[in-house]
Amino acid sequence: xxxxxxxxxxxxxxxxxxxxxxxxxxxxxxxxxxxxxxxxxxxxxxxxxxxxxxxxxxxxxxxxxxxxxxxxxxxxxxxxxxxxxxxxxxxxxxxxxxxxxxxxxxxxxxxxxxxxxxxxxxxxxxxxxxxxxxxxxxxxxxxxxxxxxxxxxxxxxxxxxxxxxxxxxxxxxxxxxxxxxxxxxxxxxxxxxxxxxxxxxxxxxxxxxxxxxxxxxxxxxxxxxxxxxxxxxxxxxxxxxxxxxxxxxxxxxxxxxxxxxxxxxxxxxxxxxxxxxxxxxxxxxxxxxxxxxxxxxxxxxxxxxxxxxxxxxxxxxxxxxxxxxxxxxxxxxxxxxxxxxxxxxxxxxxxxxxxxxxxxxxxxxxxxxxxxxxxxxxxxxxxxxxxxxxxxxxxxxxxxxxxxxxxxxxxxxxxxxxxx
Amino acid sequence: xxxxxxxxxxxxxxxxxxxxxxxxxxxxxxxxxxxxxxxxxxxxxxxxxxxxxxxxxxxxxxxxxxxxxxxxxxxxxxxxxxxxxxxxxxxxxxxxxxxxxxxxxxxxxxxxxxxxxxxxxxxxxxxxxxxxxxxxxxxxxxxxxxxxxxxxxxxxxxxxxxxxxxxxxxxxxxxxxxxxxxxxxxxxxxxxxxxxxxxxxxxxxxxxxxxxxxxxxxxxxxxxxxxxxxxxxxxxxxxxxxxxxxxxxxxxxxxxxxxxxxxxxxxxxxxxxxxxxxxxxxxxxxxxx
Numbered sequence: 001x002x003x004x005x006x007x008x009x010x011x012x013x014x015x016x017x018x019x020x021x022x023x024x025x026x027x028x029x030x031x032x033x034x035x036x037x038x039x040x041x042x043x044x045x046x047x048x049x050x051x052x053x054x055x056x057x058x059x060x061x062x063x064x065x066x067x068x069x070x071x072x073x074x075x076x077x078x079x080x081x082x083x084x085x086x087x088x089x090x091x092x093x094x095x096x097x098x099x100x101x102x103x104x105x106x107x108x109x110x111x112x113x114x115x116x117x118x119x120x121x122x123x124x125x126x127x128x129x130x131x132x133x134x135x136x137x138x139x140x141x142x143x144x145x146x147x148x149x150x151x152x153x154x155x156x157x158x159x160x161x162x163x164x165x166x167x168x169x170x171x172x173x174x175x176x177x178x179x180x181x182x183x184x185x186x187x188x189x190x191x192x193x194x195x196x197x198x199x200x201x202x203x204x205x206x207x208x209x210x211x212x213x214x215x216x217x218x219x220x221x222x223x224x225x226x227x228x229x230x231x232x233x234x235x236x237x238x239x240x241x242x243x244x245x246x247x248x249x250x251x252x253x254x255x256x257x258x259x260x261x262x263x264x265x266x267x268x269x270x271x272x273x274x275x276x277x278x279x280x281x282x283x284x285x286x287x288x289x290x291x292x293x294x295x296x297x298x299x300x301x302x303x304x305x306x307x308x309x310x311x312x313x314x315x316x317x318x319x320x321x322x323x324x325x326x327x328x329x330x331x332x333x334x335x336x337x338x339x340x341x342x343x344x345x346x347x348x349x350x351x352x353x354x355x356x357x358x359x360x361x362x363x364x365x366x367x368x369x370x371x372x373x374x375x376x377x378x379x380x381x382x383x384x385x386x387x388x389x390x391x392x393x394x395x396x397x398x399x400x401x402x403x404x405x406x407x408x409x410x411x412x413x414x415x416x417x418x419x420x
Numbered sequence: 421x422x423x424x425x426x427x428x429x430x431x432x433x434x435x436x437x438x439x440x441x442x443x444x445x446x447x448x449x450x451x452x453x454x455x456x457x458x459x460x461x462x463x464x465x466x467x468x469x470x471x472x473x474x475x476x477x478x479x480x481x482x483x484x485x486x487x488x489x490x491x492x493x494x495x496x497x498x499x500x501x502x503x504x505x506x507x508x509x510x511x512x513x514x515x516x517x518x519x520x521x522x523x524x525x526x527x528x529x530x531x532x533x534x535x536x537x538x539x540x541x542x543x544x545x546x547x548x549x550x551x552x553x554x555x556x557x558x559x560x561x562x563x564x565x566x567x568x569x570x571x572x573x574x575x576x577x578x579x580x581x582x583x584x585x586x587x588x589x590x591x592x593x594x595x596x597x598x599x600x601x602x603x604x605x606x607x608x609x610x611x612x613x614x615x616x617x618x619x620x621x622x623x624x625x626x627x628x629x630x631x632x633x634x635x636x637x638x639x640x641x642x643x644x645x646x647x648x649x650x651x652x653x654x655x656x657x658x659x660x661x662x663x664x665x666x667x668x669x670x671x672x673x674x675x676x677x678x679x680x681x682x683x684x685x686x687x688x689x690x691x692x693x694x695x696x697x698x699x700x701x702x703x704x705x706x707x708x709x
Contacts, residue, residue, distance in 0.1 A: 069650075072673035098458075098676050181562065194568065196654050198674070251568050251657070252547040384675035395658040398570055413480075420474070 027058045029321055032077075032085035034070035035307070037277060041341035045328075052327050058320045060087075071383075075099075078312060086315040087325070091382075092125050092133040092308050098380035102132040103311040103318050109326050116331070116347045120373050124306040133308025134325060138351070139272025139344030141301040142206050143364050144293065148286045150175060150186070150266040161290040165210060165238070168293040172248035175266040184247055190256035190265030191242060191249035193397050197390025198383055202304040203256075204239055204393045205374075206269060209302065210295035211235035214375040215389055216414070223414030227389055228407035231296070236403035240396040251397060261285060271303070275361055276342025289361035291368050302374035304386060381417055388413040447689065453682035467679070475683040483659060484667040487574065491663065492642040494578035499585050499638050500631065506586065507593030508623070523594060527587035534584060538651035541580045542567065545652075567653050573661045580648050585641060589634045596630040597623070632703045636696050643692055664688055 031045050042062050049060025063085065065073050070090075077084045078101040088095070096102035105113075110131040114122065118138060125133030148158035154174045162168035172188025179185050192203040201215075208215065213231035216223055226232070242249040257274070259265035261282030268274070269292060278285055292299045311321040328337070331349040338345040339355045344365065356362055379385060392410035396403050454471060456464040475481050506526060513519040529537065544552050545566035553563040566576040600623065608618045624631075646665040649655060655662030655670075664684060672681035 069673070071676075072669070075673055075676065094676070100463075183563075194653070194656050196670075196674075197656075252563070252565050254546070254548070381675065384677075387670070387674070391659055394656060398658045400570060400658050 027317070027320070029058050029060045029087060029317055029324055030085045031060055031062045032065055032074065032088040033062060034065045034067045034089065036064050036067055038273060038341045038343065039064070041337055041343060044333075044337040044340055048328050048333060049324065052324050056320060056323065058317065058324065060324060078314070081314040084312050084314055086317050086321045087309055087311055089136065089307060089309050090133075091306060091378075092127050092310065093378045093380050093382065095310060096127045096132040101310075101313055102127075103313045103315070103322075105131045105133075105311075106322050106326075109322060109329060112326075112329055116349065118346075118348050118351065118369070120301055120369065121306075121346070123376065123378065125308040133310045134329070135306065135308050135346055137271070137273070137307050137343065138338075138346045139361070139365055140303045140305065140307065141368060142203070142269040142271055142292060142299075142303075143361055143368060144290045145260065145268050145270060145274060145278070145287050146290065147260065147263060147266045148288055150263065154266070158288055161288075162293050165207075165293050165295040169242075169246065169248070172242070172267070173246060176246075176248045178247065182247070183252070184250045185264070187250050187253060187259070187265050188248040188267060189242060190253070190259040190268040191251075191397075192256050193243070193249075193251045193253075193394065194255075196387070197394055198304070198386040199390070200394050200397075201386040201390035203269065204236075204390075205302070205304060206292050206299035207239050207295075208232055208235040209299040209374040210292070210297060211238070212296040216375070216377055216379070216385070216418075218375070220377065220379045221418060223385070223389075223418065224411040226411070227414055228404070228411040232407055233403045235295075236393060236396050236407060239393070240399075240403065243397050244399055257281075272344040272361060272365070273341070275359065279342060287360070289364045291364045291371070294371075298371040300371040300374035301368045302376060304377060304382065306378060384417050385414050388417060450682045450685040450689075453678055454686050455679070457679040458676060464679075471679045471683045475680055475687070480659070480662075481664075481667065481684070484662045484664045487659075487661060488643060488645070488663045488665075490574050491578055491581070491645060491661075492639065494575055495581040495585075495642045496635065496638045498578070499582045499589055500635055502582065503586050503589030503634065504593050504627075504631070506590045507597055508619075510590070510594055511597040523587075523591065526590050529584050530587040532584075534647035535651045537584055538580065538648040541583075541648075542652045545576055567661075568657055570657060570660045573653060573657065577645075577648060577652070577661055580652075581642060581645065584648070585638060589638070592630050592634055593627065596627050600626050628703070632699065635703070636699055639695060639699070640692055643688065 029049070033042050035042060042064055045060050045062050049058075053059035071094075074088060074090060074095070078088075078095070078099070084101075092102070113125070113131065113134060117124075117135060121135050121138065124135040125131055144161065146158060146161060151158040151171075154171075156171055156174060162171045175186070175188035176184050177186040192200055205215065208231075211231045211234050213229055213235050214226050215232075217226050243251055253259045253264065254262075256265065256268050257270070257277065260268040261278065263282075263285060275289065278287060309325065311318055311325070315321055328334075331347045334345045334347040335350045335353055335355060338350075344356065344359070344361070345351070345353070350356060356365075359365075377385070389410050392403075392406040395401050395406050400406075455466060455468060457467050457471060458464055510519050510522055510526075513522065544550050547553060547563050547565045547568060550566070552566065557563065564572060566572050604622050604626075605618055608622060613621065644665055645663055646669065649661055649663055649666050650669070653661045655666045665688070668681050668684040668688070671677050671684065
């Protein structure tokens with residue numbers, strides 16, 4: 001019996017030693033993303049990772065980190081190094097600016113992206129002129145989604161959207177339904193009023209820009225005179241009046257996305273990914289997408305969260321990680337990946353593809369891109385600055401004070417943050 | 421060192437290693453980190469006590485301290501008093517099965533993840549779909565914005581804290597009540613003492629160590645409250661529920677100011693230590709059965 005066992009063990013050991021290299025575990029590139037709302041987009045990395053693996057032996061494992069609290073997890077991992085991802089998604093000015101966690105992009109790949117990005121996105125993914133990140137989201141600017149059925153019910157023509165803020169406000173009033181006590185049961189506008197102040201700032205900025213205001217000076221060194229300018233005060237007054245005076249938006253409503261999906265809000269300002277979200281989560285909502293209404297100026301295509309993919313400096317597989325990024329850096333992959341999730345592709349070559357043209361936001365995207373590029377706030381302390389600013393916005397929404405003193409206080413605080 | 425002493429040391433070693441690794445090392449690192457600021461590029465720079473001055477003169481920090489204290493004042497006394505009342509009630513139940521069943525029910529919320537509980541409470545408090553407003557509507561009360569109101573958000577969160585902690589405190593009081601010899605009450609009854617007098621003269625003095633301990637535990641728990649706030653309001657609306665730990669978290673991981681966050685951590689540690697020592701000294705009485 002013992003002899004049989006010995007032979008069996010020897011045979012297993014011999015087989016293991018003689019096994020072809022393909023039996024070995026494939027090497028892995030770990031990819032972290034917090035785009036939990038875009039699973040198909042994320043899956044693409046794994047799918048193409050398999051093709052990449054056949055050529056190189058490296059496969060890609062995608063880890064989706066919940067958005068809420070992702071910074072803490074990223075920071076802990078990138079500081080700890082051993083548990084850090086090889087590739088990660090985030091904002092370049094944070095991870096490569098405030099911190100030094102990013103590997104510089106190889107020159108040939110950087111050139112490829114510089115040559116194929118829409119002009120307004122060229123700065124996205126760069127820190128101090130050097131490219132670290134690959135922008136992943138074109139259309140990461142808010143547009144106006146309208147519920148066509150609610151528009152019709154209110155006697156409004158969904159094919160003639162309001163073009164100015166005055167017209168928009170008039171439409172919002174018609175779209176709002178109040179109960180006997182004067183509280184809205186349906187609102188015109190799904191307004192972001194809860195969550196972190198950074199998100200609240202992001203949703204308010206198109207209004208600010210439409211009023212001709214900007215949050216920081218052009219060189220991003222000063223807030224006083226900008227965050228509390230007369231234009232900004234007027235914009236915040238307009239914004240808080242939506243809740244407190246006109247009641248066309250409500251702080252009693254859930255998240256804006258849910259309110260729109262539940263047909264309890266007739267309009268929402270969101271980015272291109274929202275098209276896919278509505279189709280999946282609220283398929284019975286009939287909607288159209290239009291450019292944001294203009295005030296003194298048009299809000300334009302701008303955003304506070306320029307998402308990019310970066311390679312960790314500490315990764316032992318840096319070269320393979322960049323090779324993988326090169327592998328998927330082409331127009332076809334760009335189109336396939338974004339189309340799978342219903343997001344606008346990034347490459348200029350795809351902006352007039354059949355897929356993009358068939359989207360309900362094609363015309364509006366073109367229109368938004370024709371507008372002047374709004375101010376950008378790609379500062380390493382953008383989260384903290386946006387928090388200080390957002391606190392003033394949310395305080396005005398909740399009637400905690402008047403826009404002017406709130407913005408004065410916010411601007412002073414932002415200046416302290418900038419000076420520190 | 422003799423064998424017995426060595427064995428004793430070996431027994432406590434795992435706890436010492438765990439405590440050292442999980443609590444002491446981070447504490448020391450936090451104290452050191454509070455004297456350094458992170459500069460763009462990820463490097464650290466020694467700045468002496470500058471960050472202490474900065475944090476301790478920041479109105480946002482003191483607003484967070486104020487919110488924390490206000491939550492604490494609303495939660496701790498209520499939790500302790502209600503837990504004591506529930507324990508006294510359970511203690512009077514003659515049926516052991518009934519007592520166990522009730523005790524288990526009170527204890528259940530404590531075993532639930534705070535984040536999960538917070539999300540459930542978020543639904544309960546929802547101004548439109550929430551069961552609470554639905555129930556109150558039956559009584560003719562207009563819908564309230566529990567978590568979206570500057571005035572109601574902290575009491576609403578305090579209610580969640582009381583709900584979550586009640587079972588744990590009740591268990592401690594119940595165990596202590598069961599340890600009080602019945603002879604004391606019999607003697608008091610013979611002497612003609614009323615139930616109130618028995619409670620005041622026998623029960624409460626003998627429960628003193630547990631009351632002090634529970635009060636300290638609740639104080640620490642509520643001072644460090646994070647999960648429920650993070651999962652429900654994220655400090656809102658308009659910073660009305662931003663606690664010190666919420667601010668610390670944001671400062672460290674959203675704004676990447678580890679030095680500032682370390683100052684807050686040191687502040688929390690020193691405050692809790694001082695308050696605990698004070699509470700211990702003022703309220704602790706020797707109890708002998």
